[in-house]
Amino acid sequence: MKILVVDDEPQIRKLLKTGLGGYGYEVIIAANGQEALIFAAQQAPQLIILDISLGTPPDGIEVCRNLREWTKVPIIMLSVRNEDKAKVTALDAGADDYLTKPFSLEELRARIQAVLRRIAVEPSATAKAEVVVGDLRIELANHRVFVQGEEVHLTPKEFELLRLLATHSGRILTHAAILNQVWGSEYSGMDHYVRVFVNQLRKKLRENPARNIRYILNEPGVGYRFIDVEES
Amino acid sequence: MPQKSPPVRQYLVVISLVMLITIGLLILRDILTLANFALIYLLVVLLIAVRAGIGPSLLAAVICFLSFNFFLIKPYYTWRVSDGRELLDLMVFLLVAFLVGQLASDARQQAENARQRANEKEILHRLASTFNQLSTREGVYEALQKVLSEELHTRHVHILPYASVVVPTDQTVCYLVLGEGEKIYGTLCAAFDEAPDEIQLSLLNTSAIQARVALERIDLTEKLSRSQTIEEADRLKTALLHAVSHDLRTPITIIKTSAASLMSMRHQLEAEQQNEMLTVIENEADQLDRMVGNLLDMSRLQAGALYSHLDLNSLEEVVGDVAARMYQLHKAERIAIEFPDNMPLVKFDYGLMLQAVTNLVENALRYEPAQSKIEINTTIDREQKAVSVAVMNHGRNILPEVVEHIFEPFYHGPGGNIGLGLAITKGIIEAHQGRISVQDTPGGGATFTFTLPLSDDESVGMIV
Numbered sequence: 001m002k003i004l005v006v007d008d009e010p011q012i013r014k015l016l017k018t019g020l021g022g023y024g025y026e027v028i029i030a031a032n033g034q035e036a037l038i039f040a041a042q043q044a045p046q047l048i049i050l051d052i053s054l055g056t057p058p059d060g061i062e063v064c065r066n067l068r069e070w071t072k073v074p075i076i077m078l079s080v081r082n083e084d085k086a087k088v089t090a091l092d093a094g095a096d097d098y099l100t101k102p103f104s105l106e107e108l109r110a111r112i113q114a115v116l117r118r119i120a121v122e123p124s125a126t127a128k129a130e131v132v133v134g135d136l137r138i139e140l141a142n143h144r145v146f147v148q149g150e151e152v153h154l155t156p157k158e159f160e161l162l163r164l165l166a167t168h169s170g171r172i173l174t175h176a177a178i179l180n181q182v183w184g185s186e187y188s189g190m191d192h193y194v195r196v197f198v199n200q201l202r203k204k205l206r207e208n209p210a211r212n213i214r215y216i217l218n219e220p221g222v223g224y225r226f227i228d229v230e231e232s
Numbered sequence: 233m234p235q236k237s238p239p240v241r242q243y244l245v246v247i248s249l250v251m252l253i254t255i256g257l258l259i260l261r262d263i264l265t266l267a268n269f270a271l272i273y274l275l276v277v278l279l280i281a282v283r284a285g286i287g288p289s290l291l292a293a294v295i296c297f298l299s300f301n302f303f304l305i306k307p308y309y310t311w312r313v314s315d316g317r318e319l320l321d322l323m324v325f326l327l328v329a330f331l332v333g334q335l336a337s338d339a340r341q342q343a344e345n346a347r348q349r350a351n352e353k354e355i356l357h358r359l360a361s362t363f364n365q366l367s368t369r370e371g372v373y374e375a376l377q378k379v380l381s382e383e384l385h386t387r388h389v390h391i392l393p394y395a396s397v398v399v400p401t402d403q404t405v406c407y408l409v410l411g412e413g414e415k416i417y418g419t420l421c422a423a424f425d426e427a428p429d430e431i432q433l434s435l436l437n438t439s440a441i442q443a444r445v446a447l448e449r450i451d452l453t454e455k456l457s458r459s460q461t462i463e464e465a466d467r468l469k470t471a472l473l474h475a476v477s478h479d480l481r482t483p484i485t486i487i488k489t490s491a492a493s494l495m496s497m498r499h500q501l502e503a504e505q506q507n508e509m510l511t512v513i514e515n516e517a518d519q520l521d522r523m524v525g526n527l528l529d530m531s532r533l534q535a536g537a538l539y540s541h542l543d544l545n546s547l548e549e550v551v552g553d554v555a556a557r558m559y560q561l562h563k564a565e566r567i568a569i570e571f572p573d574n575m576p577l578v579k580f581d582y583g584l585m586l587q588a589v590t591n592l593v594e595n596a597l598r599y600e601p602a603q604s605k606i607e608i609n610t611t612i613d614r615e616q617k618a619v620s621v622a623v624m625n626h627g628r629n630i631l632p633e634v635v636e637h638i639f640e641p642f643y644h645g646p647g648g649n650i651g652l653g654l655a656i657t658k659g660i661i662e663a664h665q666g667r668i669s670v671q672d673t674p675g676g677g678a679t680f681t682f683t684l685p686l687s688d689d690e691s692v693g694m695i696v
Contacts, residue, residue, distance in 0.1 A: 084583070102517065102518075102521050104514070191543070191544070192543075192544040192577050195544070195545065195546045195549070195577060196546075196577065198546075198549075199546050199548055199549070199575070202548075202552075207552070209551070209552035209553070209555040209556040209559070209569070210555040210556075210558075210559060210565050210566075210567045210568065210569055211559060211565050212556045212559040212560060214552070214556055218549050218552070218553050220553075220582045220583055220586060221582055221583060
């Protein structure tokens with residue numbers, strides 16, 4: 001498995017090369033956007049880890065856009081706090097996931113594995129009949145939801161929202177993407193609809209954050225992520 | 233107002249008035265006595281003295297005396313006086329007329345002066361009270377222009393060098409420097425249609441002095457507030473340096489020492505000890521990250537760069553995020569959360585609010601007895617259009633002398649680390665037009681309550 005790491009910080013490059021190498025990945029490193037594009041074309045990595053701010057142009061988002069013009073290789077962006085807008089832009093530009101610095105290598109490995117797994121199962125994912133996670137069971141085919149074996153009644157919109165999130169488990173869905181798919185493009189910009197519905201849905205699913213029982217996770221400033229079904 | 237009619241006209245009026253009276257008396261010459269004539273003439277002189285002052289009254293006295301002698305004392309139409317007693321009457325009349333004129337015009341002058349002084353005082357008082365309330369230079373200039381044009385009837389008033397002036401040649405212009413010594417604020421340029429009299433000039437002078445005093449006061453206030461700001465910034469900088477050198481150094485030292493020991497003694501250490509050291513490194517790095525995050529938030533708040541991220545958000549989400557993280561950290565349920573149904577969305581910056589609530593919760597948990605839970609209660613006040621979140625812990629009350637300083641940046645409470653958390657929380661809440669306060673929890677402990685305004689567009693909370 002070959003991974004391309006793009007970061008302008010030599011220390012981070014070194015750390016990721018050693019760390020990911022320790023997990024058995026073959027790591028190629030690029031120090032800027034131009035190198036990244038060249039290596040991506042020449043060496044055909046199976047995954048790219050790309051820092052959002054690369055110091056010199058082109059920045060991470062531009063590189064991501066450029067890559068998406070010709071390859072579907074999974075891209076995980078690296079960002080720092082307070083880069084919400086850039087995160088959304090990167091996801092819109094085709095990035096698969098992001099991780100906020102500082103992170104542990106363990107977290108990064110989990111993300112890498114999740115992204116690769118999704119790619120592997122993608123073709124059959126639509127055929128799934130039900131999603132089970134913790135006390136929650138969602139029967140996708142006949143629109144029924146159970147919590148601790150008890151049926152929960154959802155409105156059509158609520159079910160629609162839950163289905164969208166659950167069938168993309170482990171993946172970030174931006175507010176805009178959720179609005180567009182559940183409500184339609186004419187609702188663009190009404191992000192607060194999503195928040196209110198997610199709130200209601202959480203109550204019905206009996207989430208209890210104080211005991212870390214959660215199915216829908218917040219991605220502040222970006223959107224929501226349904227808990228990774230395979231991992232939990 | 234002082235009499236404005238020119239003296240020549242005034243004297244002509246006096247002469248014609250005496251002539252008129254004399255003609256009247258001439259007609260009544262055979263009916264009235266000498267005493268009547270004298271008294272009527274005296275009355276005329278008195279009136280003129282009161283109305284027009286000493287000059288016209290003296291003239292009137294002389295003309296009256298002459299007319300009296302020529303027309304009204306026998307033999308008529310001669311300057312001779314046949315009767316010695318009548319001559320005495322005439323002389324006494326002249327003397328009395330002079331005296332009356334003198335006294336009356338003195339009284340008139342005094343009344344006039346008093347009126348002037350009162351007027352002047354009134355203007356000065358208004359000037360002073362207006363200038364005292366002003367806090368900008370432009371305000372002082374405007375007020376000065378207004379007063380001069382209203383009270384002194386100037387044609388126009390300019391403050392140089394803030395205006396360029398072209399003065400028509402038919403006007404009298406006075407220039408006064410606003411300022412003293414080395415500090416000159418500007419030059420007052422007042423144009424009058426006619427040459428201003430002494431009173432106007434003195435008022436003009438006083439106005440200029442008052443304006444200068446006001447300008448000096450504004451200058452001083454500005455200097456003071458500027459030096460206070462600098463002092464405040466200096467104080468913060470010192471505290472920041474202190475905090476950076478102390479509180480940030482601690483985790484760095486721990487990380488450095490642990491990593492170095494691991495490197496040099498890896499082979500002597502047991503796996504468990506190695507793990508312990510690695511955990512310490514990770515925890516301290518997290519701590520470092522939180523501190524840096526807080527410092528960044530602090531500088532963001534102080535720079536006022538917040539409004540780009542304001543959005544309708546759910547407080548329940550924020551509290552949920554914090555609670556879940558605390559569960560992961562403590563591996564136990566330490567928080568009891570209470571939210572009303574139909575909780576409306578509130579406008580805030582998600583990242584900052586997350587930081588604010590995290591700081592409050594971490595602070596509350598630090599003092600919470602191990603076996604109990606802190607409580608987070610949220611209430612909606614629809615009348616006040618606000619929501620309140622109370623973060624409540626149990627145990628000991630906060631000491632009153634600590635409460636006083638608890639929200640100050642870099643204040644170290646007993647057991648706390650870098651004194652930024654609560655100050656940042658307060659900063660974040662206030663940046664969102666909210667309020668935060670601390671009370672004792674009934675039965676012991678501290679309750680931090682913050683209140684945020686509900687947005688006017690409340691319907692968004694009510695979509696079904």
